[in-house]
Amino acid sequence: MYESPIELFSVTEYAHHIDEQIESAVYEAVTKVGINVNKEELIKALQYDRHQYEKGYEDGRNERPEVVMCRDCKWWSQQYNSLQGRCELMKIYPTGSWFCGNAQREVNE
Numbered sequence: 001m002y003e004s005p006i007e008l009f010s011v012t013e014y015a016h017h018i019d020e021q022i023e024s025a026v027y028e029a030v031t032k033v034g035i036n037v038n039k040e041e042l043i044k045a046l047q048y049d050r051h052q053y054e055k056g057y058e059d060g061r062n063e064r065p066e067v068v069m070c071r072d073c074k075w076w077s078q079q080y081n082s083l084q085g086r087c088e089l090m091k092i093y094p095t096g097s098w099f100c101g102n103a104q105r106e107v108n109e
Contacts (some may be wrong), residue, residue, distance in 0.1 A: 068103035069086060071096030075104070
């Protein structure tokens with residue numbers, strides 16, 4: 001399972017203090033390069049962006065893409081045995097235990 005290199009803090013006094021320091025540092029950096037910005041609006045935007053990042057990260061962890069092995073894909077053409085075949089889409093000869101982002105499960109009616 002993928003673990004993000006970024007740890008998201010829960011809302012505690014410590015995390016709140018760090019957030020305030022980061023927001024102030026961003027505001028100082030923005031004004032230092034000559035951009036005139038309303039500090040309260042900048043902080044609202046930073047908090048909104050942080051919330052969107054956290055939501056997107058959680059959504060990504062909750063979504064589990066289906067993995068379709070080559071031997072179960074509609075593009076798989078069996079050659080010699082269940083482990084050797086040809087991908088008719090990619091025109092390669094992968095083993096049946098391979099998978100790729102183009103795989104589509106074969107539906108037998």
